[in-house]
Amino acid sequence: MNLPLGYRYAATYAGIRKDDRPDLGLIVSSPAANAAGVFTQNRVQASPVKLSRRHLSISHGKASAILVNAGNANCATRTGDAVALAACRAAAKRLAVPVSHILPNSTGVIGVELDPARIVDALPALISSLSETRFHDVANAILTTDLVPKTAFAELTLDRGMVRIAGMTKGSGMIQPLMATTLGFVVTDADLGATTLRAVLRRATERSYNRISVDGDTSTNDTVLLLANGASGVRPLAREAPLFEEAVSTVMEELAKMIVRDGEGASKFVTIGVSGAKDNASAARIARAIANSPLVKTAICGADPNWGRIISAAGNAGIEFDPAKVDIDMQGLAVCRGGVAAHFSEADLKSQLESPECVISLRLRGKGTGEAQFWTCDLTEGYIRINASYRT
Amino acid sequence: MNLPLGYRYAATYAGIRKDDRPDLGLIVSSPAANAAGVFTQNRVQASPVKLSRRHLSISHGKASAILVNAGNANCATRTGDAVALAACRAAAKRLAVPVSHILPNSTGVIGVELDPARIVDALPALISSLSETRFHDVANAILTTDLVPKTAFAELTLDRGMVRIAGMTKGSGMIQPLMATTLGFVVTDADLGATTLRAVLRRATERSYNRISVDGDTSTNDTVLLLANGASGVRPLAREAPLFEEAVSTVMEELAKMIVRDGEGASKFVTIGVSGAKDNASAARIARAIANSPLVKTAICGADPNWGRIISAAGNAGIEFDPAKVDIDMQGLAVCRGGVAAHFSEADLKSQLESPECVISLRLRGKGTGEAQFWTCDLTEGYIRINASYRT
Numbered sequence: 102m103n104l105p106l107g108y109r110y111a112a113t114y115a116g117i118r119k120d121d122r123p124d125l126g127l128i129v130s131s132p133a134a135n136a137a138g139v140f141t142q143n144r145v146q147a148s149p150v151k152l153s154r155r156h157l158s159i160s161h162g163k164a165s166a167i168l169v170n171a172g173n174a175n176c177a178t179r180t181g182d183a184v185a186l187a188a189c190r191a192a193a194k195r196l197a198v199p200v201s202h203i204l205p206n207s208t209g210v211i212g213v214e215l216d217p218a219r220i221v222d223a224l225p226a227l228i229s230s231l232s233e234t235r236f237h238d239v240a241n242a243i244l245t246t247d248l249v250p251k252t253a254f255a256e257l258t259l260d261r262g263m264v265r266i267a268g269m270t271k272g273s274g275m276i277q278p279l280m281a282t283t284l285g286f287v288v289t290d291a292d293l294g295a296t297t298l299r300a301v302l303r304r305a306t307e308r309s310y311n312r313i314s315v316d317g318d319t320s321t322n323d324t325v326l327l328l329a330n331g332a333s334g335v336r337p338l339a340r341e342a343p344l345f346e347e348a349v350s351t352v353m354e355e356l357a358k359m360i361v362r363d364g365e366g367a368s369k370f371v372t373i374g375v376s377g378a379k380d381n382a383s384a385a386r387i388a389r390a391i392a393n394s395p396l397v398k399t400a401i402c403g404a405d406p407n408w409g410r411i412i413s414a415a416g417n418a419g420i421e422f423d424p425a426k427v428d429i430d431m432q433g434l435a436v437c438r439g440g441v442a443a444h445f446s447e448a449d450l451k452s453q454l455e456s457p458e459c460v461i462s463l464r465l466r467g468k469g470t471g472e473a474q475f476w477t478c479d480l481t482e483g484y485i486r487i488n489a490s491y492r493t
Numbered sequence: 494m495n496l497p498l499g500y501r502y503a504a505t506y507a508g509i510r511k512d513d514r515p516d517l518g519l520i521v522s523s524p525a526a527n528a529a530g531v532f533t534q535n536r537v538q539a540s541p542v543k544l545s546r547r548h549l550s551i552s553h554g555k556a557s558a559i560l561v562n563a564g565n566a567n568c569a570t571r572t573g574d575a576v577a578l579a580a581c582r583a584a585a586k587r588l589a590v591p592v593s594h595i596l597p598n599s600t601g602v603i604g605v606e607l608d609p610a611r612i613v614d615a616l617p618a619l620i621s622s623l624s625e626t627r628f629h630d631v632a633n634a635i636l637t638t639d640l641v642p643k644t645a646f647a648e649l650t651l652d653r654g655m656v657r658i659a660g661m662t663k664g665s666g667m668i669q670p671l672m673a674t675t676l677g678f679v680v681t682d683a684d685l686g687a688t689t690l691r692a693v694l695r696r697a698t699e700r701s702y703n704r705i706s707v708d709g710d711t712s713t714n715d716t717v718l719l720l721a722n723g724a725s726g727v728r729p730l731a732r733e734a735p736l737f738e739e740a741v742s743t744v745m746e747e748l749a750k751m752i753v754r755d756g757e758g759a760s761k762f763v764t765i766g767v768s769g770a771k772d773n774a775s776a777a778r779i780a781r782a783i784a785n786s787p788l789v790k791t792a793i794c795g796a797d798p799n800w801g802r803i804i805s806a807a808g809n810a811g812i813e814f815d816p817a818k819v820d821i822d823m824q825g826l827a828v829c830r831g832g833v834a835a836h837f838s839e840a841d842l843k844s845q846l847e848s849p850e851c852v853i854s855l856r857l858r859g860k861g862t863g864e865a866q867f868w869t870c871d872l873t874e875g876y877i878r879i880n881a882s883y884r885t
Contacts (some may be wrong), residue, residue, distance in 0.1 A: 177834075180708075403881025482878070
């Protein structure tokens, strides 16, 4: 799989996080790309989130670079806005592009001042090391409690030629995307306008990042950016637009699922399907309520076929339904029919639930055709260990 | 402290739960009491919840007995409605009262059929062992994963004489009361009408059970009942109504806090105060969001003064506020002023957070006078251990 044309990448250790591994990354597009972003819905928003949003607005959806640091969220700090701006100014000057063409991103601890000199001083060497092949270096530099880097790729042969899509993301805790989550950067060399990009990104986010949860906490820094620089010279035809959107959505869905697989302390990947709801939004709310129930998540951790917790969690979603018309399957086995226990072998199902992949399906009979898939992980002692000691 | 007049209690092991400890309890009032109940808002409601609600409606708020079993929630079962009714009929016949005067309650595992013979066969011996002093036997019989029984008492000297209030409750997981939670039974010998009781119970629940969360899961069986049989011969005067309501509220608040102290795996009791919100309901929503954040709860488990997670959780409450006007104290120490870090000694605060009592205060400046207190516990590896293996 080839990387999109027209992008260069670099990463380095700038001394922002304590341990000596890369914490500063840069993605540069030339020519400048059309760009769209989706951002956290948390009322408390990090300085780089606010500035990226502003830059996209000032530039009318043009971007030359994504600047990202790990180890500090640059959120709820005295100097946050000034730090984000100083970093963008320094990068813009060295890259000879407008300041509004730099999209800043940060991830890490909240409420600790970020020294702008760490970034500004690291920029000259960072920029001189830019390379078309160092995509994975940036994917590594953005990680925090992640155990593995997360990337996904697609190539698409269109009527006028080939376009490439490459995405990277990070995150394993404070994960419950609402409109966006964590950090995700998707770049393509297709030629698309900013308005189209925004629509594609909004719908693709709804199908991917907005369908995962690790712990039900929505971060202050969640950002997904989609850049299209047109370096392939290929503009999709109108009839090819759905193909392109599907490819972007698939890349983003792969990235989102990787976050769940790497969920803090996770031992199992859980797919929750809800069908037969009034509409897709109702189905998604029920699926999210099941995904966020600590009792469901701990039962899965213990390979316990406790479907009573699933139906109880569904009942807390705030969606009207008749409990007597609920069917639930686990690992493809009927465990609940019409709201009561189906006949199944508890021992068999328990052994199937030892699998690292768990599938829960809930059907509402007679409500409609709304459906949704949602991905989450189990809740284990590992999650507690990681988060009782993350900061100090 | 004396028990209210006119109530008798009994408990026994009826073979409903696996281990041999009391699982069936009975509280009988003579004369029949005026009664009010609040019930779970989960869409999935256990058979005894539905039947108790129906009986209160048929009887116009009269009750002679509370019948309660642990070890089986009698929820999402094929025969649940018939089982609850059969148990009430058998009790009513033996007590020579109308069936609608029996309020059934169940707690335990969801989705497993409950054999009515266990209850019906145990009733004769149970009823013949009724005694005015065996209040604590019932308080023990209703426990599931609880480590300690939970009771609270009050005496009130009014113009016309003395009245007594006694309450019991259970619960340590699947605890996020919404309108009611878990099981709670409060009995008094004061003379009050059912309409007054309903209003008192609704307001007192809002201040007590609706202000706690262990894990954010709302059960299918939550029920709080308030019975007033008038056996003291004392009807509070109009001007004494607030006194009586305050006494009931205090008993219920004590009971609710005991549930949190006994939260599954809990090592710390956390009091969250929010002030300066637009109104009390907004303050409560912010407090609840903080209480339910796994990242806040694990930080407290680890004695980590990670106030960034607190402000981030507040930002997810769905309430509008300016992050730059947020102050946060932990253990009475300023940790955040105007949305950014205050000057505090992290080592000092960390050692204060080792205390089993944790206090978090969040103030919004310039929004209003709305305030709320909320109680929760930390999230520990013990919670995972208990819930990964509760059923099987």
